[in-house]
Amino acid sequence: MFTVTSDADAPTFDEYAGVIWPSLYRSAYLLTANHADAEDVAQQTLMKVYRSWSRVIRSDSPDAYVRRMLTNTFLSARRPKKRRLELLTDTPPEYDAAPPPQGPEDRMMLWPHVKSLPPRQRAVIVLRYYEDLTEQEIADVLGCSRGNVKSTAHHALKALRAALGRERAGGRES
Structure with missing residues (x-):
């Protein structure tokens, strides 16, 4: 800018x-x-x-x-979790067992799972896939090695795949 x-x-x-x-x-x-x-x-x-x-x-x-x-x-x-506020809504979210959509709406389908990642994993996913930074740029932002970024991204993607597998199997784990 x-x-x-x-x-x-x-x-x-x-x-x-x-x-x-x-x-x-x-x-x-x-x-x-x-x-x-x-x-x-x-x-x-x-x-x-x-x-x-x-x-x-x-x-x-x-x-x-x-x-x-x-x-x-x-x-x-x-x-700390004991002080974290809850997000209140009028109705609970509804999840269906429909096959995942293919296209730009994929990011919206993933968003609840991205939100559930630990902070550092979420930061790597957001910086890589939403902000479109390279591994080296992410490492610079987080002040860590490129290998650490790759490892953190691997664990985050593994967790996202597991969550999507559970969702496709017909259930969501809280």
């Missing part, structure tokens, strides 16, 4: 925050799977960006720097 070539053309924090907010919120929602939590994580990230604005704007890629901050905020700020 932003390319800074000199201090004179550097955007202010307010300008940057206004432009980055939609993609920051989208990524946060994909990580948290909840609108309120996504807003919290995105806002916490922007507060951190504000506090270290001079470092962010001097980096080679401010957007990558902020994406890493967002992912780290999500991974490190998980609430």
Whole structure:
């Protein structure tokens, strides 16, 4: 989004925050799977960006720097389960045993299973398949090795396949 070539053309924090907010919120929602939590994580990230604005704007890629901050905020700020809020709905979700759809709606069918993954596995899946980052870019965002990303993705995909197998067999495990 932003390319800074000199201090004179550097955007202010307010300008940057206004432009980055939609993609920051989208990524946060994909990580948290909840609108309120996504807003919290995105806002916490922007507060951190504000506090270290001079470092962010001097980096080679401010957007990558902020994406890493967002992912780290999500991974490190998980609430203990005893304090986690429940998502209340009017009616429980209904699941049918119909064969899975083929096409763009596949991502929506997978979404409940992606939401159930542990935070780090979910982060790898979101960054790879929803944000379309390479393994190396994911490793840079998470601050780990490329091999760790591959291993985490393998475990996440294995869990997703198992969940889909259970669903196709006619039952869902809670």
